[in-house]
Amino acid sequence: MLKLSKLTDYTTVILSFMASNTAHIHSALEVAEATGIALPTVSKLLKLLVKAKFLRSVRGAKGGYNLAKRPEEITMADIINLMEGPIALTECSITQQGCGQASGCHIGGKWSLINRTVHNALESVSLADMIMPSAFPSEVLIPVKSLLR
Amino acid sequence: MLKLSKLTDYTTVILSFMASNTAHIHSALEVAEATGIALPTVSKLLKLLVKAKFLRSVRGAKGGYNLAKRPEEITMADIINLMEGPIALTECSITQQGCGQASGCHIGGKWSLINRTVHNALESVSLADMIMPSAFPSEVLIPVKSLLR
């Protein structure tokens, strides 16, 4: 289904929630209740997000989390990159030298074209776009030609 | 990693091979040897591709497979769609009514924007593009604005 893992989904929901109210800090419990995701899972993800510098944390009583960046600065590509590693649809697009079935492959470097195409698509959507009631990325043109070098 | 399953990868390799030589039919064994993928797996995938109308099959001795469409008519989006189902990065983008954590979700229909963005990207690359030594999709512009309705 070319689907994201549930955790990536959750992460997006959590970040959207944080972005929609940047004023004060939110405890893990608060986030869990607001999003409907189980507390232990939320907790796990929040820690991850702090490590990745997307969130800041405050420890101790009355502690919690808030966004460390502006919503415009976090794109879907960033989130996916964090949760699932670099966007690489196949093994052989990571190393440039082709994968196992090297011998018979007529594709070669074409995967990297596809990867970049998808990556650009995901980069065109930011957290800010996610929370706007009906605002959209103004007009992002993705000339496939420009992806090549 | 936002990665495709291996089977999808294999399928692309197999289809590319078929596309690079549309003249005569290829037996499963021939495809397996050419691509380096294990025969049983190749066989399984070829059957699937026939069912999906991407390939035609000829049964019996001297039988085999060949492309049922022109390489330009098969896009990466088609292949992924076949192997992994409709491109839907998350559960809730399938049904329009939101997923489990409905209550606290500030995202709503925004997923479908992302899905369409990615889908368009993948649709811009066809099998023909994959086999051309260095040809690329001429110039596909993806105005994100146009994805919305």
Added chain:
DNA sequence: GATATTGAGGACTATTCTAGTACTATATGA
């Protein structure tokens, strides 16, 4: 200063999904 609250960090388990294999039936050319 004691205590309650909240995050940090890591380990562990159950479950689900994927990949790969095997086996039987059917069609066709020689």
Added chain:
DNA sequence: TCATATAGTACTAGAATAGTCCTCAATATC
């Protein structure tokens, strides 16, 4: 009729994912 090749289905082992739990560290409040 036999050799060859696809059609269809069922099964198994392995890997990845999701989710939970437990202990330690920091801080606010009383």
